[in-house]
Amino acid sequence: MAKKAVASLQKGAGKGYAKVIKMTKSSKSGAYTFQEGIVPNEMVKDYFKK
Secondary structure (H helix, E strand, O other): OHHHHHHHHOOHHHHHEEEEEEEEEOOOOOOEEEEEEEEEHHHHHHHHHO
């Protein structure tokens, strides 16, 4: 399914957006979780700063 999402971002107006995946560690269990999102290219660095 991820391939379809990425492929659709490579055409037309989707070129201004990027799919980002952020790994965070849970303080409760110690396990890692992944957060996915689609953000404008200008906001990619801000997404990872949070």
